[in-house]
Amino acid sequence: MTIFGQGVNYYAFSIPIWFLGGMLVLLVDARRCKMAGQRKDERFARFAGWLNIALGVIFLVREWAV
Amino acid sequence: MTKATRDISALQAAAVLVSTIIGVGVLPLPLFAVRAADTGGPLVTLLACICALVGLMFVALLGMRFPDESIIQYSERLIGKWPARAVGLCVIVFFALLTSLTAREFGEVVVTSVLKQTPVEVTVIVMLMLAAISARNTMTTFAYIHFFYVPLLLVPGLLIVALSLKNAEPLNLQPIWGNRPGGMFDGIVTIAALFQGSFVLTIVIPAMRKPAKALVVSLYSILIAGGLYVVIVIAVVSVFGAEETRELLWPTLELAKATSLPANVLERLDGAFLAVWVTAVFTTLLSSYYLTSQSLTQLLRLQEPRIFTFFLVPFVFVIAMVPANIVKMYEAVVNVGRIGLMLTIAYPGLLLLIAVLRKKGGSALGR
Numbered sequence: 229m230t231i232f233g234q235g236v237n238y239y240a241f242s243i244p245i246w247f248l249g250g251m252l253v254l255l256v257d258a259r260r261c262k263m264a265g266q267r268k269d270e271r272f273a274r275f276a277g278w279l280n281i282a283l284g285v286i287f288l289v290r291e292w293a294v
Numbered sequence: 295m296t297k298a299t300r301d302i303s304a305l306q307a308a309a310v311l312v313s314t315i316i317g318v319g320v321l322p323l324p325l326f327a328v329r330a331a332d333t334g335g336p337l338v339t340l341l342a343c344i345c346a347l348v349g350l351m352f353v354a355l356l357g358m359r360f361p362d363e364s365i366i367q368y369s370e371r372l373i374g375k376w377p378a379r380a381v382g383l384c385v386i387v388f389f390a391l392l393t394s395l396t397a398r399e400f401g402e403v404v405v406t407s408v409l410k411q412t413p414v415e416v417t418v419i420v421m422l423m424l425a426a427i428s429a430r431n432t433m434t435t436f437a438y439i440h441f442f443y444v445p446l447l448l449v450p451g452l453l454i455v456a457l458s459l460k461n462a463e464p465l466n467l468q469p470i471w472g473n474r475p476g477g478m479f480d481g482i483v484t485i486a487a488l489f490q491g492s493f494v495l496t497i498v499i500p501a502m503r504k505p506a507k508a509l510v511v512s513l514y515s516i517l518i519a520g521g522l523y524v525v526i527v528i529a530v531v532s533v534f535g536a537e538e539t540r541e542l543l544w545p546t547l548e549l550a551k552a553t554s555l556p557a558n559v560l561e562r563l564d565g566a567f568l569a570v571w572v573t574a575v576f577t578t579l580l581s582s583y584y585l586t587s588q589s590l591t592q593l594l595r596l597q598e599p600r601i602f603t604f605f606l607v608p609f610v611f612v613i614a615m616v617p618a619n620i621v622k623m624y625e626a627v628v629n630v631g632r633i634g635l636m637l638t639i640a641y642p643g644l645l646l647l648i649a650v651l652r653k654k655g656g657s658a659l660g661r
Contacts, residue, residue: 238612245419245607246608248604250605252604253605257601261601264598266596268597269597269598272594277605280608
């Protein structure tokens with residue numbers, strides 16, 4: 229299908245989900261773990277959040293490149 | 295906090311299992327059954343129920359021996375840390391795949407029969423977000439969600455089947471073992487795979503008030519959910535006949551279309567059926583998502599399963615969109631389901647055997 233003349237595939241649909249997922253993990257879950265004093269969980273949440281955002285960037289670059 | 299407390303009753307546990315089992319597979323179920331053994335479809339479904347019951351009984355018996363732990367935790371004591379972790383990771387990947395395929399199947403049905411202009415990606419994302427947000431709840435809330443929805447799944451489902459029987463022709467069900475029983479084994483395996491969500495029992499038992507009732511719970515759950523599956527297949531085959539059913543992609547939906555309320559109050563019930571079915575898909579998706587996030591937390595020795603709810607959404611979404619079309623998707627559903635039986639039936643069976651031989655684990659009977 230096309231939106232604004234651009235072909236949209238599931239890669240394009242996934243980009244905001246990667247960013248949204250990453251931001252929610254960082255802003256909600258990592259913060260909650262920090263407040264609860266769960267250091268290991270907080271470290272993992274930060275890693276998971278940034279991993280989502282990094283994958284979002286990779287998918288975004290791929291969309292521009294292809 | 296999401297720490298499990300022991301406040302799940304046996305009735306709630308049964309509700310979790312029933313609403314988890316009844317899910318997206320209801321629509322193609324009669325097609326799988328008829329492809330395997332034409333008029334023997336109901337018999338194949340019944341045998342698949344027995345096969346699924348065996349797997350669930352292994353999980354229940356293990357849960358009764360280790361009432362405070364899930365399979366991810368007690369498997370380490372039974373087969374060693376690293377082999378258990380490796381298989382545990384396989385279980386988690388399998389349930390992530392199952393979640394993806396359930397969401398995709400839901401999306402395909404919605405865009406084919408209701409929202410024809412909406413991209414399938416949108417319906418899949420909406421359902422996954424709904425599951426992710428709901429999976430952030432405690433085990434108690436999780437059980438309440440299922441308990442609330444079970445009557446909404448069972449009553450309309452049974453009503454549609456009962457009303458459809460006025461168009462039934464019992465001769466369509468004969469011979470009951472089918473004309474070509476050679477494909478029965480494949481059919482049993484394929485249909486038994488539709489029950490795999492019931493593996494969620496492994497994380498429900500540690501939150502049950504009386505873990506000793508796990509075996510009875512599993513028996514009644516399969517009786518109710520499996521019973522509904524068998525009557526659906528009987529209704530479809532008796533109304534349409536085996537040859538006609540073979541030509542239908544979602545025979546249960548066609549059955550609802552062909553069924554009307556008395557005096558034509560509602561001339562077709564597919565709309566009402568789809569509303570019920572969306573609820574059924576949601577509860578199934580919620581269970582597999584919940585199981586995945588809880589199991590990952592236990593595998594990584596973390597305390598907060600909510601980290602994984604939003605983290606997993608994009609992964610599950612991308613996997614869901616991999617099959618190129620509906621045909622490829624159903625190939626994936628059948629293949630992944632069959633492989634999954636190794637993890638949901640054979641693996642618990644092996645663990646139970648080791649537990650008995652090594653005399654590991656106590657008894658939940660005193661609880």
